[in-house]
Amino acid sequence: MRLSRYFLPVLKETPREAQIVSHRYMLQAGMIKQASAGIYSWLPLGFKVLRKLENIVHEEQQRAGHLPMLMPTLQPAELWQESGRYNGYGKEMLRVEDRHGREMVYGPTNEELITDIFRSHVGSYKELPLTLYHIQWKFRDEVRPRFGVMRGREFFMKDGYNFDLTKEDALHAYNRHLVSYLRTYERMGLKAIPMRADSGPIGGEDTHEFLVLAETGESEVFYDSAVTDLHLGSRVVDYDSVAQCQAIFDEWTTPYARTDETHDEGVFVEVPEERRRKARGIEVGQIFYFGTKYSESMNATVDDGQGNKVPVHMGSHGIGVSRLLGAIIEANHDDKGIIWPEGVTPFHCGILNMRSGDEAADAACDAIYDSLTALGLEPLYDDRDERAGAKFGTMDMIGLPWRITVGPRGLKNGVVELTCRRTGESEELPPQQAVEKIAQIYRDIQ
Template identity: 85%
Template sequence: MRLSRYFLPVLKETPAEAQIVSHRYMLRAGMIKQASAGIYSWLPLGFKVLRKIENIVHEEQQRAGHIPMLMPTLQSADLWRESGRYDAYGPEMLRIRDRHDRDMLYGPTNEELITDIFRSYVRSYKDLPLTLYHIQWKFRDEIRPRFGVMRGREFYMKDGYNFDLTKEDALHAYNRHLVSYLRTYERMGLQAIPMRADSGPIGGDNTHEFLVLAETGESEVFYDSQITDLKFGDRQIDYDSVDQCQAVLEEFTSRYARTDETHDEAVWAEVPEDRRRVARGIEVGQIFYFGTKYSDAMGATVQNAEGEQVPVHMGSHGIGVSRLLGAIIEASHDDKGIIWPEGVTPFHVGIVNLKQGDEEADAACQALYDSFTTLGLEPLYDDRNERAGGKFATMDLIGLPWRITVGPRGLKNGVVELTSRRTGESEEMPPEEAVKKVAAIYAAL
C-alpha cells in the first residue's frame, strides 16, 4: 500500500479521554474512532490487525478440529427464558423489542443458541464428539465502558462449544482448547498464562482464564515465576490424543497461577518465596467445562450405545478477538508507539523514501515495493512529500516491526537501511539483501 492512497489519520495530540496506552495509541495511530460510548469504528489500520488476529484464531481452531459456523448477533428472548438466563442476566444484556413487539436481545454469548442448534439435529452418540465455534460481534451494555477496545460494549469474540457423550470426553475437549489457545496466543507474540478462574454466570467448576501480564491489567494475579519460563513453541500436538493434551494441561497449569478471585493464601504460602510474583493481568480468553447445565435445561440429549437418552456434556471457550488488539499493545510498545509482533502486524515492512521526487530514490522504493509484493508480503510505502522526521514518527507510532529507509546518499553506496522497530538497531545493506532478510523473518513464522 502506498501511504498517499491509504487512509491513515494519525493524530499528533494525545486524546484526553484515553487513560491507558493501548487506547491512546490506537486512537493516535488511526486504528479506531469512537462511534458512541464503548462502540468503535475500525479504521483501515485497525481493521487489518483485527483480521490478522481473527485469521490466526480461525486457523488454530480448525487445526484442533473445531468447526467454524456463524450465529447471528440478535437472538430471540425465548431461548434465554428456557435456560433461565433471561431474567438472571443483568442490565448488561441489551434487550430489544422488534416491530412486532417480540422480545429480542443482542447476544452477549451463545450457549442457548448453540444448544438449540445441537438439539435440533443431533440424535446419536455416533455424531459426537463435536465442537462448533464462531467469531461474531457481541454486546454487553457496560455501565462505564472505557479503555477503548479493552472494555467496549460492542466487541468481537470467538466462542466455541463442545458437545461430548461423557465428562471424560468433554474434559479432553477442554484440554484441546487449552492447547490450541496456547498456540494461538503465542502466534500473536503474547504469553498468556492459564489461571484457575471463577465460572461466573456461565456455570461450571472447571475453568481457566488466560491472562497477559501488563501493568494496566484489570485483575491482580498471583503466580509461580516458573510459569513464565514455559513456552509452547513449535511442538507438534495430535489433538486427538488424550494423553498429549492432558500432558500440556498439566505442564501449564500445575504451578500456582490464580487471579484475585480464586487466590488462596494457604496454597500460595507453599510456593517458595523467591518464586512468588504478584502482578496485574489482562484477560484474553477463558475456557469452561460446565457439564449438563444447558443440555439438561434445554433437553439436548443423544442416544448412547445402550440406547438410553442422555444429556450431552458441554463446555464453552472464548477468545476476546477485539480486546486482543489492546492486550497486544499493552504488552508491546514503547514511548514512541506500538511495536507489533510479526504475527499480527498490519503491514510486514515500512518503506520510507527520504527524498520523494528524487528519481533514484523513487525507483529504488518502487523496486523494493514490487519485490515484497511479489513475495506475497505487504509493504507500506510512505511516498508522501514530507520530512524524514515526520515519516519516522509515523512509522514508529504505527509500529511495523521492520522499516527500510531509502535515501540518495545511501543509494550512492548501493545501500538502504534496515531498522528493527523493537531494538531500534539499523543496518546498512544492498536493497536485495534487505528484502531477503525481511522475507526470511516472515517465512520462519
Template identity: 80%
Template sequence: MRLSRYFLPVLKETPSEAQIVSHRLMLRAGMIRQQAAGIYSWLPLGYRVLRRIEQIVHEEQQRVGHIPLLMPTLQSAELWRESGRYDAYGPEMLRIRDRHDRDMLFGPTNEEMITDIFRSHVTSYKDLPLTLYQVQWKFRDEIRPRFGVMRGREFLMKDGYNFDLSREDALHAYNRHLVSYLRTYERMGLQAIPMRADSGPIGGDDTHEFLVLAETGESEVFYDSEITDLRFGGREVDPDSHAQCRAVLDEFTSRYARTDETHDAAMFEAQVPEARRRVARGIEVGQIFYFGTKYSEPMGAVVTDGEGNRVPVHMGSHGIGVSRLVGAIIEASHDENGIIWPEGVTPFHCGIVNLRQGDAETDAACEALYKALVARGLEPLYDDRDERAGGKFATMDLIGLPWRITVGPRGLKAGVVELTCRRTGESEELAPEMAVARIAEIYAGL
C-alpha cells in the same frame, strides 16, 4: 499500500479521554474512532490488525478439528427462558422488542442458540464429539465502558462450544482447547498464563481464564516467576490424545498465576519458593468453561448412547476476545514512541521510507523494493509522502511496523539501504535485494 493513497488519520496530540496506553495509541495511530460510549469504528489500520488476529484464531481452531459457523447477533428471548438465564443474566444484556412485540436480545453469548442448533440436528452418540465455533460481534451493556477496546460494549469474539457424550470426553475437549489457546496466543507474540477463575453467568465448575501480564491489567495475580520461561514452542500435540493434552495442561498450570479471589494465598506460598513469588496485574484475553449438562438438560439436547439410552450431552464453551486482543497486544508491546507489533499480527509486514521523495534514483529504488516485496507475497507500506524525514520516522514508530527499510541518496551511492528492527532499534546496511530476502525470511515461518 502507498501511504499517500491510504486513509491513516494519525493524531499528534493524545485525546484527553484515553486513560491507558493502548487506548491512547490506537486513537493516535488512526486505528479506531469512538462513535458512542464503548462503541468504536475500526479504521483501516485497526481493521487490518483485527483481521490478522481473527485469521490466527480460525487457523488454530481448525487445526484441532473445530468447525466454523455463524449465528445471528439477535436472539429470541424464548431460548434464554428455556435455559433460565433470561431474567438471571442481568442488565448487561440489551433487551429489545421487534415490531411484532416479541422479546429479543442482542446476544452477549450463544450457549442457548448453539444448543438449539445441536438438538435440532444431532440425535446419536455416533455424531460425537462435535465442536462448533464462530467469530462474531457481541454486545454487553457495561455500566462503565472504559479503556478503549479493552472494555467496550460492542466487541468481536470467538466463541466455541463442544458437545460430548461423557464428562471424561468433555474434559478432554477442555484440555484440547487450553492447548489450542496457548498456541494461538503465542503466534500473536503473547505469553498468556492460564489461571483458574470464576465462571460467572456462563456457569460450570471448571474454568480457566488466560491472562497477559501488563501494568494496566484489571486483575491482580500471584504467579511463579518461572512461568515466563514456559513456551509452547514448536511442540506437536495430538489433539485426539487425552494424555498429551493433559500433560500440557498440567505443565502450564502447575505454576500458573493465582488470584486472591479464587485461591488462598497460603496455598500459593506453600507451593512456590519465596524467591520465585511475584505479584503483577493481568489482562484477561480468553476463557474456557466446562459446564456439563447445564444447558443440555433444560433444553433437551440429548442423544442415544451405545446402549439405546437417551442422555443429555456434556458441554463446554470457549471464548477469545478478538477485539480485546488488539489492545492487550499494544499494552504488552509498546515504547514511548508508539506501538511495536509482533510479526504475526502486524498490519503491514514492513515500512519503506523514502528520504528524498521526488529524486528520480531514490523514487526508482523505492518502487523496485515495493514491487520485490509484493512479489514475495508480502504487504509493505510505502511512505511516499512529500514529508520531512523526521515526520516519516515518527509515523512509522507510532504505527509500530516491526521492520523498516529506509532509502536515501547517500546509501544508494554505496549500493545499500538501511533495515531497522522496531523492537530493538538496531539497524544494518544491506543491498536492496538482501533486505527483501531478509524480510521474506523473517515471515516465512509464521
C-alpha cells in the same frame, strides 16, 4: 500499499479520553474511531490487524478439529427464558423489541442458541464428539465502557461449544481448547498464562482464564515464574490424543497461577520465594466445563447407544478477539508508539522515502516495494511529500516491526538502512539484502 493511497489518519495530539496506552495509541495510529460510548469503527489499519487475529483464531480452532459456523447477533428472548438466564442476566444484556413487539436480545454469548441448534439436529452419541464455534460481534451493555476496545460494549469474540457423551470426553475437549489457545496466543506474540478462575454467570465446575501480563491489567495475578518459561514452540500436537492434551494441560497448570478471585496465600507460599510473582494481567480468553447445566434445562439429550436418553456434557470457550488487539499493544509498545509482533503486524515492513521526488530515491523505493511484494510480503511505502521527521513519527507510532529507510546519501554508497522497531537497531546494507533479510524473518515465524 502506498501511504498516499491509504487512509491512515494519524493524530498529532494525544486524545484526552484515553486512559491507557493501547486506547491512546489505537486512536493516534488511526486504527479506530469511537462511534458512541464503547462502540468503535475499525479504520483500515485497525481492521487489518483485527482480520489477522480472526484468521489466526480460525486456523488454530480448525487445526484442533473444531467446526466454524456463524450465529446471528440478535437472538430470540424465548431461548433465554427457557435456560432461565433471561431475568438473571441483568442490564448488561441489550434487549430489543422488533416491529411486531417480539422480544430479542443482542447476544452477549451463545450457550442457548447453540444448544438449540444441537438439540434440533443431533440425537445419537454416534455424532459426538462435536465442537462448534463462531467469531461474531457480541454486545454487553457495560455501565461504564472504557479503555477503548479493551472494555467495549460491541466486541468481537470467538466462542466455541463442545458437546460430548461423557465428562471424560468433555474434559478432553477442555484440554484441547487449552492447547489451541496457547498456540493461538503464541502465534500472536503473546505470553498468556492459564489461571484457575471463578465461573461467574456462565456457571460450571472447571474454568481457566488466560491472562496476559501488563501493568494496566484489570486483575491482580499471582504466579510461579516457572509458568512463563513454558513454550509450545514448534511442538506437533495430535489433538485427538487425550494423553498429549492432558500432558500439556498438566504442564501449564501445575505451576501456581491464579487471579485474585481464586488466589490462596496458603498454597502460594509453598512456591519457592524467588519464583513467586505478583503482577497485573489482562484477560484474553476463558474456557469452561459446565457439565449438563444447559443440556438439562434445554433438553439436549442423545441416545447413549444403550437405549437411554442422556443429557450431553458441554463446555464453552471464548477468546476476546477485539480485546486482544488492545492486549497486544499493552504488552508491546514504547513511548514512541506500538511495536507489533511479526505474527500480527498489519504490514510486514515499512519503506520510508527520505526524499520523495528524488529520482534515485523514488526508483529505489519502487524496486524494494516490488521485490517485497514478489516475495509475498506486504510493505507500507510512505511515498508522501512530507518532511522526513513526520514520516519517522508515523512509522514509529504505527509500529511495523521492520523499516527500510531510503535516502539519496545512502544510495550513493549502494545502501539503505534496515531498522528493527523493537530494538531500534539499524544496519546499512544493499537493498536486495535488506529485502532478503526481512523475507527470512517472516519465513522463520511460519
